[in-house]
Amino acid sequence: MLKCWLLTVAILLVLNHAHSQTCPDRRALQNVTAYWKNLNDENKGEYDDSINFYILENHTLIHIVKANVSVLCDGMVKNFFRLKYLALTDANISKILPEAFQQVPRLTSLSLAVNHLTSLKKDQFKNLQQLKFLYLSSNLIEDIEKDTFDELVNLEKIYLDKNKISEIESQWFLNNFQISLINMAFNKISKLQSAAFTLPKNSAVEIRLQHNDIEEIEERAVIPGGTDEEEPYLTLHLDHNDLKEIPSAFIKSMDNLHSSLYFNNNSITCISSETLNTLKNSAVYLHLVNNPLNCSCISNIKKFLKENQMRVPFYYNSTNDCYLYDLQVPNEWNETDRY
Structure with missing residues (x-):
């Protein structure tokens, strides 16, 4: 009997030790620097550089400014039934x-920015069905x-900017039908593969991919989610990347999608005739400011536009010493318009 009791105690000690090793900071939120308030309170809120997070359970906004977790x-964030905005x-x-995260049924905004997360796993956010804004910058x-x-x-807006992401998984946002903003600027992405993003129906979606290392965009990298009647x-922001051309297959796959595509500050030297032909009847607005468009290419673009008696809906200038007029989108064609 004594042996069984000793064995039970030993097992409990081992389990407790293992749990403490897995979660060494269980009490870390008992002494934090924080700002908090109730959103319907006209006061500015309160601030303390040494407070127990758990005594703030009746507040709707809590911003932990500094902690060591x-x-x-x-269960470290549990039973905060009124909490709507939490920043850690x-x-x-x-x-x-x-x-x-457990029993935080009203939480709509969560910030975990400026931390040391290296990966995100399934089930980490499974109890946050009401969440609309997620900050992981x-x-x-x-x-x-x-x-x-x-x-x-x-989920409506997610911020993944200023991380070390090098590849986009096509399944990441497939079931987020309310998404309107995906910010993945300032990462290490070098390629947009096919089906990188699938758009939800009847939505205006903004995707920020500025300041990456993107050199290649595959056809159908962005897939519309609606029908012809519900585009x-x-x-799409692709500014400040390493693109040397506008991928015509990608533009062609977008020709029925209302969109503004930003290719500013890349290394694009020319626009192919195939791309120009695709743009003629499309709903794509192209932005090509501060690219090294060569002078002969600019001349060909002007000739193409004049021969087709229309203005392709894009805006551009060149970092080269070529004089040109920035193109605008007119209400109707005017033969006296200058190029």
Whole structure:
């Protein structure tokens, strides 16, 4: 009997030790620097550089300005029934366990920006069905499991900028039908593969991919989610990348999609006739400011426009010393318009 009791105690000690190793910072939120308030309160809120996070459970907005939490453990954010806005920034978080968030039914905005996260896993956000805004900027994220955001059925805006993402998984946002903004600027993406993004129906979607290393865009990198009668509107930012040409197959795959495509500040030297022909009857607005368009190409563009007696809907100038007029989109063709 004594042996059984000793064995039970030993097992419990081992399990407790293992749990403490998995989650060494269970009490880390008991002493944080924070700002908090109730949104319907006219006061500016309160601030304390040493407060227990858990005594703030009746507030609707909590911003933890500074903490030392290496692991966000199971149940560390639990039973905050009124909480709508939570920020855990600059808190040294490097890992989130699947049950870290429990019983926060009104949480609509979560910021985990400026931490040390290197990966995002399935089930980390599974209890946050009401979440609309997710801020993950300025971490070290390289890997994201394909089903990570599936439970966030009301997600509208996600910020993944200033991380180390090098490849986009086509399944990441496939089930986020309310999405309107995906910010992945300032990462290490070099290629937009086919079906990188599938747009939801009847939505205006903005995708920010500025300041990456993008050199290649495959055909149908962006797939419309609506029918011909219910086209979404796309704003795609590809400024400050390493593109040397406008991929005509990609533009052709977009010709029935209302969109504004920003290729500013790349290394594009010319626009192919195939791309120009595609743009003639499309709803694509092309922005090509501050690219090294060569002078002969500019001459060919002007000739093409004049021969077709129309203006292609794009805006451009050249970093080369070629004089040209910035193109605008007129209400109707006017033969006296200058090029």
